[in-house]
Amino acid sequence: EDQVTQSPEALRLQEGESSSLNCSYTVSGLRGLFWYRQDPGKGPEFLFTLYSAGEEKEKERLKATLTKKESFLHITAPKPEDSATYLCAVLSGSARQLTFGSGTQLTVLP
Amino acid sequence: SAVISQKPSRDICQRGTSLTIQCQVDSQVTMMFWYRQQPGQSLTLIATANQGSEATYESGFVIDKFPISRPNLTFSTLTVSNMSPEDSSIYLCSVVLGFNEKLFFGSGTQLSVL
Numbered sequence: 001e002d003q004v005t006q007s008p009e010a011l012r013l014q015e016g017e018s019s020s021l022n023c024s025y026t027v028s029g030l031r032g033l034f035w036y037r038q039d040p041g042k043g044p045e046f047l048f049t050l051y052s053a054g055e056e057k058e059k060e061r062l063k064a065t066l067t068k069k070e071s072f073l074h075i076t077a078p079k080p081e082d083s084a085t086y087l088c089a090v091l092s093g094s095a096r097q098l099t100f101g102s103g104t105q106l107t108v109l110p
Numbered sequence: 111s112a113v114i115s116q117k118p119s120r121d122i123c124q125r126g127t128s129l130t131i132q133c134q135v136d137s138q139v140t141m142m143f144w145y146r147q148q149p150g151q152s153l154t155l156i157a158t159a160n161q162g163s164e165a166t167y168e169s170g171f172v173i174d175k176f177p178i179s180r181p182n183l184t185f186s187t188l189t190v191s192n193m194s195p196e197d198s199s200i201y202l203c204s205v206v207l208g209f210n211e212k213l214f215f216g217s218g219t220q221l222s223v224l
């Protein structure tokens with residue numbers, strides 16, 4: 001059974017204070033690892049897909065990396081508008097649906 | 111990406127009633143998915159809706175409680191039947207676009223059952 005664990009559950013940063021969110025996974029044959037951003041009361045917004053260890057993707061202040069066991073979402077010099085819940089999900093070779101983690105709630109204080 | 115519109119965006123309902131949620135996509139898609147996100151929890155897949163066939167339900171979800179329609183390649187509905195307070199959640203429709211299995215979500219329906 002695929003498993004996804006995100007840490008920390010919640011993170012409070014000062015504006016400009018860089019940090020990383022972690023997504024650890026256990027799957028039988030990774031087909032893709034997905035990062036989403038979710039604002040309160042809204043649907044998740046797609047950010048990145050990573051397919052193989054060593055791959056990196058960047059978008060503005062966000063950078064996602066992937067190893068064989070985990071993925072990191074690095075946030076460089078965050079701004080208050082980066083405050084949201086960040087979700088990680090995996091798709092394995094044997095599954096026909098994504099398995100989601102429980103998310104990291106990020107708060108960036110001005 | 112795609113524009114995925116959900117209606118209503120939120121509703122407050124009485125116990126025992128039913129609510130139908132609509133999902134409209136601006137392009138034709140083979141599969142549409144319905145998810146539930148209970149307060150403070152992550153996303154759980156309810157069912158997969160294919161046009162022209164019965165929806166496929168995940169373990170713990172049944173057609174009598176969550177009937178789904180998929181009349182064409184751009185539209186689907188999810189009904190939450192005989193609601194109880196435990197059904198209070200965000201309900202999300204989603205679609206896969208392209209060959210790289212990216213899942214895109216609608217804006218969600220926030221349901222509160224009193």
